[in-house]
Amino acid sequence: MDNRAISQAVIARLPRYYRYLGDLKDSGIERISSQDLSKMMKVTASQIRQDFNNFGGFGQQGYGYNVEYLYDEIAKILGLNVRHNLVIIGAGNLGQALANYMNFERRGFIVRGIFDKNPALYGKQLRKVSVQPMENLRRFVADNDIDIAVLAIPKEAAVQTAETLVSCNIKAIWNFAHVDLNVPDNIVVENVHLSDSLMRLSYGIANM
Amino acid sequence: MDNRAISQAVIARLPRYYRYLGDLKDSGIERISSQDLSKMMKVTASQIRQDFNNFGGFGQQGYGYNVEYLYDEIAKILGLNVRHNLVIIGAGNLGQALANYMNFERRGFIVRGIFDKNPALYGKQLRKVSVQPMENLRRFVADNDIDIAVLAIPKEAAVQTAETLVSCNIKAIWNFAHVDLNVPDNIVVENVHLSDSLMRLSYGIANM
DNA sequence: TAGATTGTTAATCGATTAACAATC
DNA sequence: TAGATTGTTAATCGATTAACAATC
Numbered sequence: 248m249d250n251r252a253i254s255q256a257v258i259a260r261l262p263r264y265y266r267y268l269g270d271l272k273d274s275g276i277e278r279i280s281s282q283d284l285s286k287m288m289k290v291t292a293s294q295i296r297q298d299f300n301n302f303g304g305f306g307q308q309g310y311g312y313n314v315e316y317l318y319d320e321i322a323k324i325l326g327l328n329v330r331h332n333l334v335i336i337g338a339g340n341l342g343q344a345l346a347n348y349m350n351f352e353r354r355g356f357i358v359r360g361i362f363d364k365n366p367a368l369y370g371k372q373l374r375k376v377s378v379q380p381m382e383n384l385r386r387f388v389a390d391n392d393i394d395i396a397v398l399a400i401p402k403e404a405a406v407q408t409a410e411t412l413v414s415c416n417i418k419a420i421w422n423f424a425h426v427d428l429n430v431p432d433n434i435v436v437e438n439v440h441l442s443d444s445l446m447r448l449s450y451g452i453a454n455m
Numbered sequence: 456m457d458n459r460a461i462s463q464a465v466i467a468r469l470p471r472y473y474r475y476l477g478d479l480k481d482s483g484i485e486r487i488s489s490q491d492l493s494k495m496m497k498v499t500a501s502q503i504r505q506d507f508n509n510f511g512g513f514g515q516q517g518y519g520y521n522v523e524y525l526y527d528e529i530a531k532i533l534g535l536n537v538r539h540n541l542v543i544i545g546a547g548n549l550g551q552a553l554a555n556y557m558n559f560e561r562r563g564f565i566v567r568g569i570f571d572k573n574p575a576l577y578g579k580q581l582r583k584v585s586v587q588p589m590e591n592l593r594r595f596v597a598d599n600d601i602d603i604a605v606l607a608i609p610k611e612a613a614v615q616t617a618e619t620l621v622s623c624n625i626k627a628i629w630n631f632a633h634v635d636l637n638v639p640d641n642i643v644v645e646n647v648h649l650s651d652s653l654m655r656l657s658y659g660i661a662n663m
Numbered sequence: 664t665a666g667a668t669t670g671t672t673a674a675t676c677g678a679t680t681a682a683c684a685a686t687c
Numbered sequence: 688t689a690g691a692t693t694g695t696t697a698a699t700c701g702a703t704t705a706a707c708a709a710t711c
Contacts, residue, residue, distance in 0.1 A: 326661025
């Protein structure tokens with residue numbers, strides 16, 4: 248697939264559609280119109296139809312959308328039909344929480360390695376994966392077909408580790424460090440800046 | 456402050472400006488022009504000036520912006536000059552990680568209580584705050600001037616707990632559950648949907 | 664066939680960028 | 688004063704919404 252030029256706004260909405268369609272599917276609902284979905288999701292029916300039509304016609308006039316079919320198609324668009332091996336870098340609070348959170352595995356994101364620079368953590372088991380020294384990272388990524396690295400370390404270390412990862416041909420970085428990473432264009436970076444999120448919440452309180 | 460009608464896009468960018476200005480301040484830089492900042496942040500100088508001018512004129516012609524002054528002003532806009540008491544609901548992996556993560560405290564977000572429904576966790580200390588039964592939540596929020604609740608529990612429980620929190624006059628919910636909460640307009644909800652984020656990353660890999 | 668609802672084009676709205684006069 | 692750079696207006700661009708013909 249290489250339908251370029253799909254806007255970030257559309258892509259950002261796909262996981263939410265996927266979530267709602269999953270719920271509908273779980274409740275045994277077979278079909279849904281853009282109008283009904285629009286009421287549930289509080290977006291316009293027009294937007295829903297426009298969004299889906301970026302990827303081709305998934306609906307049928309007079310009928311609407313088949314829930315299961317649309318759900319599966321969105322999964323494919325999001326690449327959820329492909330398994331990914333990942334490593335977690337940083338076995339602190341957040342790194343451990345992510346390692347222990349197994350829902351990602353259900354979607355095909357498999358934790359293969361966990362790395363930390365603190366020797367006290369070496370060998371610690373987190374869901375059967377044991378923490379290794381940072382020195383092993385480069386080798387491990389190369390040898391184990393790893394395509395995603397999760398950065399759960401402080402910002403200085405994150406910048407430096409990102410460079411290492413780039414040189415190991417990682418495909419994507421899920422960045423929890425409070426810093427913007429400068430990597431080549433062909434590497435995907437998805438940021439989760441928790442402190443930014445908390446500041447937006449703070450703004451909301453101050454200006455509500 | 457009640458400058459309404461500032462777009463979400465602008466608000467979403469403020470924490471990033473704040474981060475860069477903090478870094479500049481830490482490196483002892485006194486002034487910065489929109490052009491120089493634009494190069495660092497990879498946005499247009501025009502956008503920077505437009506964004507700041509939503510809140511009044513912080514710069515000076517021929518000079519640029521004073522870093523420290525601008526940093527402090529953005530802090531005020533974001534409401535970071537006000538302390539907030541918060542409770543964490545859910546002492547699982549994520550709840551514990553958030554409770555142990557002390558950087559929030561530095562910005563004035565103080566963890567006052569942690570709640571869980573699992574009796575095995577009652578009394579467990581996380582940075583001197585001990586886990587309490589969920590039954591105590593309503594009372595605690597009312598008695599301790601709590602204005603933010605962090606939801607780190609599964610989605611079914613989150614929906615239900617959000618209702619409780621609304622009835623306790625909470626001001627804001629930082630929602631880590633994979634569900635959209637339906638609360639009155641005067642309550643701020645800031646979502647951190649980690650699985651949505653991971654799906655966007657997955658899309659990036661699939662379509663890069 | 665009649666009714667419903669999509670897919671898609673056209674209209675509107677809002678956000679971003681460019682340009683430049685104001686001014687430090 | 689001359690040079691630099693903001694604040695702000697105007698132009699452009701892109702995203703959202705509305706409308707409706709196509710079609711199931």
